[in-house]
Amino acid sequence: MDAFKGAMMAWIIRLVAVLFGLFGLAILLLFGPGALDARYFNPAPPDPALEALFADPVEPVLTEEGLHGAEDLEPGPDGRLYTGLADGRIMARASEGGWEEVAHTGGRPLGLAFSPDGALHVADALRGLIRLDEGGWTVIDEPGEFPALVFTDDLTILEDGTIILTDASGRYGYGEYMESFWEGEQTARILAYTPDGTRRVLADDLAFANGVAHDPDSGDVFINETWARQVHVLDPVTGNLRILIDGLPGYPDNIHWDPEENLLWIAMPSRHSELMEFFHPRPLLKRLMRRFADVFGEPELPARPVMGLAVNRLGEPVRVLYGPTREGELGATTVVPWQGQIWTGGLDRPTVDAFPVPPRLDETAEE
Ligand SMILES: [Ca+2]
Numbered sequence: 001m002d003a004f005k006g007a008m009m010a011w012i013i014r015l016v017a018v019l020f021g022l023f024g025l026a027i028l029l030l031f032g033p034g035a036l037d038a039r040y041f042n043p044a045p046p047d048p049a050l051e052a053l054f055a056d057p058v059e060p061v062l063t064e065e066g067l068h069g070a071e072d073l074e075p076g077p078d079g080r081l082y083t084g085l086a087d088g089r090i091m092a093r094a095s096e097g098g099w100e101e102v103a104h105t106g107g108r109p110l111g112l113a114f115s116p117d118g119a120l121h122v123a124d125a126l127r128g129l130i131r132l133d134e135g136g137w138t139v140i141d142e143p144g145e146f147p148a149l150v151f152t153d154d155l156t157i158l159e160d161g162t163i164i165l166t167d168a169s170g171r172y173g174y175g176e177y178m179e180s181f182w183e184g185e186q187t188a189r190i191l192a193y194t195p196d197g198t199r200r201v202l203a204d205d206l207a208f209a210n211g212v213a214h215d216p217d218s219g220d221v222f223i224n225e226t227w228a229r230q231v232h233v234l235d236p237v238t239g240n241l242r243i244l245i246d247g248l249p250g251y252p253d254n255i256h257w258d259p260e261e262n263l264l265w266i267a268m269p270s271r272h273s274e275l276m277e278f279f280h281p282r283p284l285l286k287r288l289m290r291r292f293a294d295v296f297g298e299p300e301l302p303a304r305p306v307m308g309l310a311v312n313r314l315g316e317p318v319r320v321l322y323g324p325t326r327e328g329e330l331g332a333t334t335v336v337p338w339q340g341q342i343w344t345g346g347l348d349r350p351t352v353d354a355f356p357v358p359p360r361l362d363e364t365a366e367e
Contacts, residue, residue, distance in 0.1 A: 053322075083345055186207045263319065307322060
């Protein structure tokens with residue numbers, strides 16, 4: 001009997017040791033060195049009615065080469081179309097065609113905007129918020145460690161000269177956006193710079209605030225949260241946010257106000273990832289998934305066709321731009337109407353493309 005008791009005790013001790021070992025391993029995987037700092041994040045699922053709009057792809061009518069990384073396109077006060085490239089060049093295109101280098105930021109230009117006095121301003125991921133004058137570039141706000149600018153992304157300039165800027169993350173800079181996405185971190189800020197030199201945080205704790213634009217007639221400022229797949233209307237005085245459109249089928253990047261039609265064009269460089277969004281509200285599981293991906297490779301990313309959605313002031317869809325899905329191609333981060341066509345470029349696309357203006361959804365419905 002004593003021999004049996006002894007064997008039983010030894011067995012229990014081994015079981016407890018194994019359980020402790022497994023528990024220790026789980027703690028190490030979840031919280032040990034290199035663990036993903038996953039945050040709880042639970043964005044609204046894509047709206048099926050919005051997803052259904054992206055069904056019939058159209059081909060571009062123009063594809064212009066040699067323009068790698070045209071992250072943002074911006075019509076200038078001189079009638080030309082402007083963009084910044086991955087190598088730092090600022091390019092301009094006249095309506096009759098042909099791109100010309102007009103400046104070089106020495107960094108990585110992302111969002112472009114012109115102030116009421118006609119000066120080009122750039123949200124440069126490496127140089128911060130900069131302005132081009134006759135004498136060259138002036139740095140308005142430098143990048144650095146948070147609370148300095150970390151991921152200077154996009155800007156719009158109001159009629160009174162106030163610059164509204166997005167800093168997409170307080171934790172990750174340019175080239176690290178997938179880390180921000182994995183974590184589901186929400187440290188983006190909207191900053192306002194008034195002409196008297198005051199810098200103010202208008203809104204913070206956002207899930208990768210990226211595109212910003214404004215409607216000069218209503219004074220509304222629009223900003224988006226890329227990971228939350230939503231666009232907000234921002235009060236530029238109080239910083240108050242209200243949702244303009246939610247449940248987008250992809251991750252919004254740059255947005256552009258079209259004053260001729262009073263529409264906000266939203267570029268979505270990627271469809272939403274069902275896998276990642278399953279894990280976002282389950283941070284412990286996501287930490288384990290990150291370990292799994294470290295060993296077995298990254299999960300496949302969703303398709304990245306050109307996707308643009310134009311909505312009115314009520315957030316109702318009015319026009320949809322949907323390009324072909326091509327193997328290995330990355331999506332469009334900017335979708336802008338210019339000279340009777342819709343122009344697109346992308347953070348990591350080699351070309352700038354022009355598409356025919358898609359029909360209005362309200363007209364299609366009446367047919
Ligand atoms: Ca952007």
